Amino acid sequence: MIQSPATSPPSRRANVLVALAVLISQGPSLARNFIWDDVITLDTLRLRGLQNPFGPDTFNFFRPGKMALFELQYLLFGAQNPLPWQAVTLIAALLASLLCLRLLTKLIGPGAALAGALMVAVHPMHVEATGWISASNGTWMMCAMLGYFLLMLRVAETPSPPRSVALGAVGLLITALLMKEEAVMAPVLAVVLLWFAGFLSRRVTPHLVGHLLVCATFAVLTHLIASKAGQSLEPMHYATWVISLQAPGRIFAHMAGFFVPFGWPYYLDFPMRVSYYFTILSTGIVGVLALGIFAWKKRKAPSPALAGLIFATLALLPTSNLIPVGNTTWGIRYMIPASLGLAMAGGWLWIRLRENNRQRRLLLNGVAALWLLAATLTTWWGHYNWRNTASIMEKLSTVSDNPVWLLMTGREQFKSRQYEAALATSEKAIIAANAWQDFWDGNNQQLSDLGLSSLDSKTTEPYLVQALTNRVFALEQLGRVDEAWKTVQEGIAMDPNLAPLILRVADHFHEKYKISRSQADLSESERNYQKAAKSTPETAETAWANLGLLYVDAGHEDLAIKVWQQGLQLMPGSATMRHNLGIALKNKAAKTSGTITTLPQP
Incomplete structure (x- = not known):
């Protein structure tokens, strides 16, 4: 020394x-x-x-x-x-x-x-x-x-x-x-x-x-x-101390x-x-x-x-x-x-x-x-394994059946347009989330004995709903629309407020309305777009943009213009709504001349 x-x-x-x-x-x-x-x-x-x-x-x-x-x-x-x-x-x-x-x-x-x-x-x-x-x-x-x-x-x-x-x-x-x-x-x-x-x-x-x-x-x-x-800060109750005393072993x-x-x-x-x-x-x-x-x-x-x-x-x-x-x-x-x-x-x-x-x-x-x-x-x-998020999640999902890793892996695969892989990962995530639900339900008393709060399947239900959402995205990209819609219905039955699925429901009735011209389909699509527009920022922009397109399809161009103007006040950086609003205003001014520009599809 x-x-x-x-x-x-x-x-x-x-x-x-x-x-x-x-x-x-x-x-x-x-x-x-x-x-x-x-x-x-x-x-x-x-x-x-x-x-x-x-x-x-x-x-x-x-x-x-x-x-x-x-x-x-x-x-x-x-x-x-x-x-x-x-x-x-x-x-x-x-x-x-x-x-x-x-x-x-x-x-x-x-x-x-x-x-x-x-x-x-x-x-x-x-x-x-x-x-x-x-x-x-x-x-x-x-x-x-x-x-x-x-x-x-x-x-x-x-x-x-x-x-x-x-x-x-x-x-x-x-x-x-x-x-x-x-x-x-x-x-x-x-x-x-x-x-x-x-x-x-x-x-x-x-x-x-x-x-x-x-x-x-x-x-x-x-x-x-x-x-x-x-x-969320951990309270220092009995269970926390017991778990914390794992620290020497982990150290x-x-x-x-x-x-x-x-x-x-x-x-x-x-x-x-x-x-x-x-x-x-x-x-x-x-x-x-x-x-x-x-x-x-x-x-x-x-x-x-x-x-x-x-x-x-x-x-x-x-x-x-x-x-x-x-x-x-x-x-x-x-x-x-x-x-x-x-x-x-x-x-x-x-x-x-x-x-x-x-x-x-x-x-x-x-x-x-x-x-x-x-x-x-x-x-x-x-x-090399950490070169991007998809590679990290794929690596982690091979050593753990944690649905969180599987959900993140699926999202990254989807972003990388690996739709078949994303679908397979979503299926694994659904199985893992179900297993977690069974675990919490089956070990409730044991966890209570440890001092942990009483838990049930509702604790892990969001993982299952998100896994179903990932499955919907992958199926849609693979053209398997009927299977996607069936999965949407399963997810909505579990969580009626899940924004990505609400948006899918709105799109579904929007497409039905184009064919049926039914007031019921129009109202259902409108209601779900409005609900999605008030939920998470990730879906709000798409919901506002598609709601305007729904009104255009229904012949309510003035209402569509108001929707996009209101959406741009909330999200001034939305290129989609700004583009749609520009076309709608141009069409309104050009109606007398008959030079109408076609708006994009939702």
């Missing part, structure tokens, strides 16, 4: 090696498209434009640093070309890896630091944490946290540090918090690093206490803003996944069994107690491996519900803050095992080279 932080920065060779490792392993992210939440975030920026970022983000989290960054990028790059956006995320990964190298060099020496920084640089966690633009704020948070740790080490090791250094540490801490609320753990993590380096003293305690107060205030503020905006699984990152075993559903929870509870508690006892025995001279494991454990707590801030789900992107501690442990162990044994040194060098190659190939494979 190094008793005091090293003063020399990493060599130019080490910096170049780490930078090359990032560019080689993460470079394929530049070919990725906007995916998943990126589309929602960009649509929000298009609709609302640049606004004060100090409000809830697209998903009602309080992350003003993220919103300010995205608004700046939108101003510079627009929302059409993903390349400059991906380049910025690659810069974040590069900066995080280089800062990791610098900090580890101060803590454990240049050789171990280089080994640890290379592990971070090529790790597949960047497939989510960096190449997914909406999640890249986690990497920027890590950059700010690493800068904060470096400045806190300088405050601790310098008898009279400049005021600018202490203020800089506070500024970087606030920057990290504004990027993502998981940074509330930064002062606690700084305590671990200072403890390891031998600089945890009374002189630095006031700084850390002040930083903890800043983080506690921010956590309260985050909860207030998120809950006011409608974010250890993430640690193992860091050192053996050659698969994607997450995003799988955990079984709803009482025995499962208490098995994880008991093993997790044993593991945490063992780590705590070992840390106490070694408190005077902790090894880098011990300090690194404690650092990683604490860094992963915010996603466990035990510290209820931000996301409480488990994905590999949440390993970013913990990666410093794991790299610290891994790099030191690699150097330690190579000492005083030439043959073992050669063997370990070969193992390290193979590890870096395998991790890089896994990262490339991950970037």
Whole structure:
């Protein structure tokens, strides 16, 4: 163990090696498209434009640093070309890896630091944490946290540090918090690093206490803003604590996944069994107690491996519900803050095992080279699978029968005009949604015993209705109209307010009216168009446009003009309604000359 932080920065060779490792392993992210939440975030920026970022983000989290960054990028790059956006995320990964190298060099020496920084640089966690633009704020948070740790080490090791250094540490801490609320753990993590380096003293305690107060205030503020905006925050009742106590088991699984990152075993559903929870509870508690006892025995001279494991454990707590801030789900992107501690442990162990044994040194060098190659190939494979949303969902739907993944997969296949594949996926989603309904109905009492609210098939019925909707879309595109209409009727019977199906009902009676000229068909189509126009924004524009066409078909051109004018007041960007209104006004003016332009069909 190094008793005091090293003063020399990493060599130019080490910096170049780490930078090359990032560019080689993460470079394929530049070919990725906007995916998943990126589309929602960009649509929000298009609709609302640049606004004060100090409000809830697209998903009602309080992350003003993220919103300010995205608004700046939108101003510079627009929302059409993903390349400059991906380049910025690659810069974040590069900066995080280089800062990791610098900090580890101060803590454990240049050789171990280089080994640890290379592990971070090529790790597949960047497939989510960096190449997914909406999640890249986690990497920027890590950059700010690493800068904060470096400045806190300088405050601790310098008898009279400049005021600018202490203020800089506070500024970087606030920057990290504004990027993502998981940074509330930064002062606690700084305590671990200072403890390891031998600089945890009374002189630095006031700084850390002040930083903890800043983080506690921010956590309260985050909860207030998120809950006011409608974010669903987990209540800390009995069941939540039982589920949260799975955290130690999952933390250890993430640690193992860091050192053996050659698969994607997450995003799988955990079984709803009482025995499962208490098995994880008991093993997790044993593991945490063992780590705590070992840390106490070694408190005077902790090894880098011990300090690194404690650092990683604490860094992963915010996603466990035990510290209820931000996301409480488990994905590999949440390993970013913990990666410093794991790299610290891994790099030191690699150097330690190579000492005083030439043959073992050669063997370990070969193992390290193979590890870096395998991790890089896994990262490339991950970037390929995450090249667009459809490829992600197809991958996830092969490892899970979760109807949510299947529904998202079907929608992306539909957007890509893979109608046969979308139809097949919708059939799988219907089966999966039915299975979920059976599960909730069959396990109601068991879930109540866990402290979860009583649930029934109504909880998962929306998944089934949406699966039926996806089936309708696919069947219509494949020309199987009768089957589509039968599916529409099934869906409406389950949820009379589902906007896409209401629109399909309106279109159905519109087509019937063209043939029958029946007042009943006209009224039914009109009623459903009006209902769809008042529902979701996704269907409102089509509903307004088609309602006008219905009136044109019924010979009520003046009513159609009023409908489109009213629709344009609500949606001034609708090119369809503007085009239809222009033709209708032109036809009204040209009636005397007989030069009438045909309007498009609904």
